[in-house]
Amino acid sequence: MAFKAAVLVFPGSNCDRDCKTAVETTVGGQVDMVWHEETALPSGLDLIVIPGGFSYGDYLRCGAMASLSPIMQAVKAEAARGVSVLGICNGFQILCESGLLPGALLRNSGLKYVCKPIELKIENRNTRFTSAYGNAQSVWMTQGNGDGNFFADDATLAAIEDNDQVVFRYAENPNGSVNDIAGIVNAKGNVLGMMPHPDRAFEASLGSADGAPLFQSLVNSLQTA
Amino acid sequence: MKAKVHVYLKPGVLDVQGKAVEGALHGLGWDGVSNVRVGKLLEFDLDGSDAEAAKGELKAMCEKLLANTVIESYKVEVA
Numbered sequence A: 001m002a003f004k005a006a007v008l009v010f011p012g013s014n015c016d017r018d019c020k021t022a023v024e025t026t027v028g029g030q031v032d033m034v035w036h037e038e039t040a041l042p043s044g045l046d047l048i049v050i051p052g053g054f055s056y057g058d059y060l061r062c063g064a065m066a067s068l069s070p071i072m073q074a075v076k077a078e079a080a081r082g083v084s085v086l087g088i089c090n091g092f093q094i095l096c097e098s099g100l101l102p103g104a105l106l107r108n109s110g111l112k113y114v115c116k117p118i119e120l121k122i123e124n125r126n127t128r129f130t131s132a133y134g135n136a137q138s139v140w141m142t143q144g145n146g147d148g149n150f151f152a153d154d155a156t157l158a159a160i161e162d163n164d165q166v167v168f169r170y171a172e173n174p175n176g177s178v179n180d181i182a183g184i185v186n187a188k189g190n191v192l193g194m195m196p197h198p199d200r201a202f203e204a205s206l207g208s209a210d211g212a213p214l215f216q217s218l219v220n221s222l223q224t225a
Numbered sequence B: 001m002k003a004k005v006h007v008y009l010k011p012g013v014l015d016v017q018g019k020a021v022e023g024a025l026h027g028l029g030w031d032g033v034s035n036v037r038v039g040k041l042l043e044f045d046l047d048g049s050d051a052e053a054a055k056g057e058l059k060a061m062c063e064k065l066l067a068n069t070v071i072e073s074y075k076v077e078v079a
Helices: A016-026 A070-080 A090-097 A154-162 A212-224 B016-027 B051-066
Strands: A004-009 A030-035 A047-050 A084-088 A104-106 A114-122 A138-145 A149-151 A166-170 A181-185 A191-194 B002-009 B040-045 B072-078
Touching: A004 A016, A016 A030, A016 A047, A016 A212, A047 A070, A047 A090, A070 A084, A084 A090, A084 A212, A090 A104, A090 A191, A114 A181, A149 A181, A166 A191, B002 B051, B051 B072
Parallel strands: A004 A030, A004 A047, A047 A084, A084 A191
Antiparallel strands: A104 A149, A114 A138, A114 A166, A166 A181, A181 A191, B002 B040, B002 B072
């Protein structure tokens, strides 16, 4: 069966088409764009992508307004059913604001927007998002955000670490993220939020193809399920 | 009623904007300034006349939207 994905589109999303192209290029299948005012998602999805950008102009807090969009109720329901959800950059912020992932993203400690290729260490290669990375220890993707400084209180952080929910760490911390955290999954393992962009690093012409195995991992997880 | 909601980063959460403002104030000669915290003030009109009930509503608004209690604390006022 062809892979079926949906990419959410909020006012201010700017990586939505990148995400669609990334999925189509790396794993093929059908990718639907879903406007945030929709109340239902297409049926039978294998993946829901919440793309990067500046939803609602980052008003109030990054991701705060988007987390209350009608479509997010459907995303929460699908996530509870075990459907894979990937939030990249602003998508990670939206997942934290909506309560689907623990923690929050603060202003970068250096106060600057960080925009550059970045090296990530794969911390957990047993997730449905990372199984295709094999023995790769580190990968390169690109970073592009002003509020990527992951924060969680001590108790939450201990739980995230103990439960192997840290999926990616920065090789060199660019933004002050606690424990160098670049990406985490929820306790169930079906919701991944990450600040670096696999959707900007899925083929060699983009400078790195290291984002591609992330999407391929999801296909593998369906075949072995 | 006039409602005011103050939202700040919690103590212990690094406020990089506050640090930058503090550095700028030091640069202008105000060396006695320390622990600058940059927050938000939201003002709005609220129907009703029961101040205590209004405060309860405002707190609920903070918990659901106006503050992210993972990183922020809040204070509400009605007048």
